[in-house]
Amino acid sequence: MTFLSGIFFAFLLITFIIYFIVPLRLRWIVLLAASVVFYLSSGVPQILFILLSSLLVYGAARWIDVLYTRQDRELKEGEFSREEKKARKLSDRKKCRRILNAAVLLLLLVLTYCKIGGWVIGSLRDALGEGTVDWMQVIVPLGVSYYTFSLISYLADVYWRKEKAEKNYFKFTLFVIYFPKILQGPISRHKNLAAQLTEGHAFEYKRVCYGLQLALWGYFKKLVIADRLAVFVNRVFGNYMAYSGLIFVVATLLASVQLYADFSGCMDIASGVSQIFGIELEKNFDHPFFARSAAEFWRRWHITLGTWFKDYVYMPLVVSPRVSRIAQRVKKMFGARTGKAMMTIIPTGIVWVLTGLWHGTGYNYIAWGLYWGGIIIFSTVFAPEIRKLTAFLRINTETSGWKVFQMVRTFLLFSVGRLITIPGHLRTTLDVLEKIGEQFDIWILFDGSLYNYGLNQKNFILVMITLFILWAVSMLQERGCLRDKIAGQNIVFRWAIYYIAFFSVLIFGMYGAGFNNAVFAYMQY
Amino acid sequence: MKRIIIRSLSFSIILLVLFNIVSEILKKPKNSQWDTSGLEYTNKYPGLFDVVFSGTSITIMNVSSEELYTEYGIAAVTLGEPEQPMFLTYYTLLEALNYQSPKVVFLDINSLFYSESMLRNKINDYEHYYLHFSLDSIRNPIIKYEAFQAAKELKPDLDIFNYFSSIYYNHSNWEELGKTNFIRKSGKQVMNGYFMSFTIAEGLAKLRDSIDIDYAENVNEEELLDFNKTYLMKIVELCKEKNVQLVFLRGGGIDTALTSEKYNTINKIAIDNDIPFIDMLQHDKEMGFDWRFDASDGNHFNIMGAKKWTDYLGDYLINNYRFEDRRDDSRYKFLEEEVDRYQNALAVMQTKIDLLSAINFEQYLNALKAVDTSKNTIFISVSDDASKNLSKKDCDKLSELGLTYNLMDKFRYSYLAVLDNHTSRDLLEDCGVTLDGELDNGSRYQLSSGGYSSGVLASIRVDGLELIQGGRGINIVVYNKEYGEVLSSVYFDTFLYENPPTMRRINVDIVQEQYETSANVWSSVDDVLVQD
Known part of the structure; x- marks a missing residue:
């Protein structure tokens, strides 16, 4: 079940x-x-x-x-x-x-x-x-x-x-x-x-309603968005030898959204169901694609895993006498800043290798852990240089354009990480990277070629609409409790929203004969 | 709390109503060819049917319940789904007998000899299609569940939600939503569970002669699969329990002709249980069945064949049982209302047969003259040249159809004509011509003609679909507006030094098949050459 x-x-x-x-x-x-x-x-x-x-x-x-x-x-x-x-x-x-x-x-x-x-x-x-x-x-x-x-x-x-x-x-x-x-x-x-x-x-009537709404939103993310995108992603990566060029980039970007919709969808269902019984589960997602840095991303994505590693691995390592001894030794050999950096590199490196292994035991998961550990270590250790460079280039970091750039950059970093794990093996990932360079044709985005990978034009239009809905809802959630806002509307509008959401899942959901979506992506862990 | 209960109930009721509406909209319209749903009639008109036909597509297409009503005053209904296995026949019959108390049930025994692997394959194939046809029409949830469980014996991994939740199965139809999803109409060729076919399969007459139906020579029997036999015996018991006379029927064409062993098996069961057994092939000559024109394929009959076979069964019923004449009974208005449509369909079929029977230009023009253009449209298009070998007699015959222009001596001219509603619209030019318009039924036509110096082409399209081969000479299409049927598609090479001109008849049934599937007509045209 x-x-x-x-x-x-x-x-x-x-x-x-x-x-x-x-x-x-x-x-x-x-x-x-x-x-x-x-x-x-x-x-x-x-x-x-x-x-x-x-x-x-x-x-x-x-x-x-x-x-x-x-x-x-x-x-x-x-x-x-x-x-x-x-x-x-x-x-x-x-x-x-x-x-x-x-x-x-x-x-x-x-x-x-x-x-x-x-x-x-x-x-x-x-x-x-x-x-x-x-x-x-x-x-x-x-x-x-x-x-x-x-x-x-x-x-x-x-x-x-x-x-x-x-x-x-x-x-x-x-x-x-x-x-x-x-x-x-x-x-x-x-x-x-x-x-x-x-x-x-x-x-409590209100709490039950809120729980059902959250669960419904979770089903929408899982069945309408994630499983629809999975058709495309699985087609491309499941038969990667047959394809080349830009299609892998498109599939990787969609795979990132797919994983988010799948995992956060399941969390919303779990939290919604739990709320019905009056029990609040810990928040596991906080709109990670709005994160402006890798570190912030991981504070918003799979929050409970991140805090677990922080509390039970990172912090014990930071206060560990052994790590301190190593840092002291490095300090003597290479100077104070390098010694201090070791206090970041060692615990962060270990945490990310373990995080990789938690997700899977293949080399690709270790590579994935090292990839994220490397990014976070780099951004922490070289934070002063990055700040200086930003100042030197006279970048106003408070503008919305810069913020959007940072969000897009974080999303792309996440997508690259996703490319390490989706194909299943590190060797396959390298093959895919090689194939991206072959026959790189940007026109496949406009000439209807995208419709040949399991999703026809209507489904692609639906994907675009649902991604817009996902973005809009996330924006509203980021600004406050959306369910409170809905509850403040008059009954006709409110019920209309419920019915539309319910039937959207029922009609546009990918389930039933011909679909095998009995599992969530993160169930394998 | 009271407010919460009222609010929750209101929300749920609206949700249920919307759920039903959405489920109905999303239901995939059955292929019109098989949209028979005989069970809908048994449920809608409880206790009104005297005779029930039950079984496979052979039942749906080969027995005309309307013919029984029109000619014998017997109210009959046809229950059946394509290739329906015996166990599903049992459950649909069980459902029907909850609403009806017929005197006679005819059971099509075609599916009795399905092997286990055949049954499994059918259930596999049917997962998204035929199994639904049977299960979706059963309303009683207990019967439906039992039928589903029986199907699971053959395919254990069947998903119950696929069969008990319409929206679960149909939800992905949003991609193909169309007018038919919102306006439900029975197929034009469907009548009280009976499907009227206008197709004519040729070449069966010789095959029929080669079939030996002298079963007495062999005394061996073919063993039945337990699964099939169990459900056959359940049907026998059900009919006994309901006090209904069961009659075994082998009513298919020559493809499902029984071997001696099969005949002996079924005959033994029939004798043991005191059940009459009628095999169509043993009576086809007696009923005047014409294998040249009456079958739509090796197993199924067209409306003319169904009429003959039904008349035979009507005689059998009248001679063996007592029935009240339902023709003046107001409760049977739903059958009475279909009489005109049925007679009209027979007339359409007769026109098709008449056109098909013609073997030269003269005979064809005579048959064409008899076509009622209020119900049918005649399209003519010339390619290359149509005048060089055209005799004055031919021209006169063409003029008698009501055409304005005379093709005599119009060497290499382009010519188009539309004869519709007793009026003609034609064009004759020495350059290429086109003509388009709309018919009474809303269909649009586009005609093109190009003489030798204007492209050498002929095209007759209805709703975008090409209906002719475009051969040299005069191309003619007779199109029935009510059923969207191509009754005839021929061309006469009136350029050649032959008199009378060569007639090349295009196999209209293949054209029709292409018409249904919107494929390229000319990829598989059967060019039949008939030379006088």
């Missing part, structure tokens, strides 16, 4: 009715049951993985919590010198760290197994011959990357004493398995979500 399957709507309706029928204090149980049913639809072994992972983290966190609680109590009640207290804290800290490390290691092992298990079995089959390891199958639990990161963040927060461990295993499991966010995130933090999940929410 995904957000796009017909059965999901029946499932959602039933969950909605039951949720608001049962007493407030029991409503979290309805969500837990619904989430288990939702997850079970992906398979029984899959749910065992997630339940065992959450049991592991629940147990580890409780253990850490118990150690801390005992330490606090004993230190409070007992007579200890300052050194004794310090030693006791250090000893408990070490124990907790061992628990943390062991649990995180297990979680990462499972994640690694899911990520590269298929590749390992494939390689074994190639080496040993057909039929030798066919009995082996990799079970990939739904949303494994997302819930693993959520679990690690929870465990780290408990270890850092940022929050207390959850005592009720079932409530904790609900946080892990909550169905709107399990497919593609956001990577929720326990402290932001858990309380909302269990407190029970009364029916």
Whole structure:
């Protein structure tokens, strides 16, 4: 079951009715049951993985919590010198760290197994011959990357004493398995979500309406825009040997919009569905194509992944004595500025390689990580030079023209990054780059050639219209809550908007016979 | 809270209404050829039909329910979809018998011998087409679901939403939205579930003679697929339960002629269950079926063939069962209203046969003279030269049609004529000429003619489609305005030193087929040479 399957709507309706029928204090149980049913639809072994992972983290966190609680109590009640207290804290800290490390290691092992298990079995089959390891199958639990990161963040927060461990295993499991966010995130933090999940929410008409509107907008982005563009993109890159020239540029630009519409569409559906139950998920997208720099882009795109890496990888690395030692050594050898730059280069480089690996295990994903890491490191380390150059060229950075230029530049940078990952292999990306130079004919934009790649003229016109709508809605959202603005309109206009949006998805959506859009692009992670 | 409930209900009701409207608009209009929807009639006129025909396209095209009404006063309806497997025939019949209590059900047994792979292939092929025809016409959701489940036995990955949500299946039709999506009309050739064909397939007479229908020589049987037999027996049981007389019918043409083994199989089931079994091929001579003109292909009959076969069945019904004459019953107004249209269609078919029967210029001109130009239009265009070998007699015959100009001695002239609504419009010039205009049915025509020194061309286009080959001499097209049918397309080479002139008849059915598909007419014209 995904957000796009017909059965999901029946499932959602039933969950909605039951949720608001049962007493407030029991409503979290309805969500837990619904989430288990939702997850079970992906398979029984899959749910065992997630339940065992959450049991592991629940147990580890409780253990850490118990150690801390005992330490606090004993230190409070007992007579200890300052050194004794310090030693006791250090000893408990070490124990907790061992628990943390062991649990995180297990979680990462499972994640690694899911990520590269298929590749390992494939390689074994190639080496040993057909039929030798066919009995082996990799079970990939739904949303494994997302819930693993959520679990690690929870465990780290408990270890850092940022929050207390959850005592009720079932409530904790609900946080892990909550169905709107399990497919593609956001990577929720326990402290932001858990309380909302269990407190029970009364029916609120406005909130339900808002949730439905957001979900509808998500379906529009996914079914009308993303899946339509996917036809074109898949045709071009799926048969890249047959094409050359500008068509790859067009396909890459459209692929960027496609990915945004797909991923942010899914997030809107998840957030909208969650809002119906009164639960606000973390924001995962903030109109990234309005970003004026690479760093800003990644603060607006897949926000929860970015903040996760910042909080649990980047910051620990920045304060890590090892990184400091390396920086000091470099400082002595190459000067203060280079030493300071190392404090950016090392953590940022590691974060981006890991971000690449989170997305996939091929060389292209490592290259993609290095590409983005390189851009961000360059723009950070050479920020003074860039500022000087801007001043030297007398560029007024406050003009809208400059801002638009920066947005377009960021979009193009994103598109180049997209070109590294779309073809599937680094070798293919290089082939495509080579083929762009062959028969570069700009007239294909005007002579109807574009209609030969799966989208006819009518569909292309529709693409243009929907991209304009996407841009206009994003602009309005950027300036304030669009749903509040709609709610302020009179009923005829308001309902007309709802009906038009609903039937636009229904009519222009790419679904049904002949379409295979049961998955979202980011579901594979 | 009350306000919220009222508001939500209002919103939902409007949404449902809009949903239905949009679903209807987006429904792909069936190809007019198959837009029969017999089940619509059984649901619309409950309890009125005495006879039901059920089965495949053979049922749709070969039996004329209107003929039964006109000639015998029997109210019949035709249920059927192209190549409909037996299990779907069962479910459509089950749906129909919820609304009707007929005395007799004729079951077309053509699909009984489908093999498992054939059935699977058909379901595969039908996923976006034929399976929909059957399932979409079933209104009862339980019957529809059971039919869907039966189809799933053959193709387990069928998507239920494709069949239970019209908009789910049809939504991508927005790309082809047209007038027909907003104004729903039954096809002109459709009548109470019966599809009237005007096509004439030639060359079948000899084939018919080669078929041996002496089944008695062989006693072997062909084994039936369990799946088909199960549903056949379900139909038998259903009819028994509803107290309806079931009759097995093999009513197709020569392509689906039964082998002895198949005949014996079906005959045994018929005998075991006390069911009459009628095979058309055993009675075609008796009914005066003319294989030169009455079949539209190897399996299907045109309106003239259907009339003969239906008359035979009408006699059978009258002789074996009692029926009330429905012709004066006001409840059957919907059948009475179709009588004129049906008779007119028969007249159109007769005109076509008459024109086709002519084998020389003189005979053709005689047949042309009999054409009613209030319903048909005659187009004439000359290419190269039409006068060199044209006799005075020929010219007089042409003049009798009502033409203004005489082609006699007009060597290498260009000439065009349109005979429509008992008036003529013609042009004769020694340079190239063109003529265009609009017919009563809204169709537009464009004619061109070029003599030897003016391009050597002849063109007769209706709604942009070329209808002639453009041969040397006189090119003639007879076009029926009501049905958009090309009744005849010929040319006579009146330049050659031959008397009477050579007639080259273009296979009008191929022209018609091209007309339907808007393809290039001349890519596959069958040039039939008839020399007297």
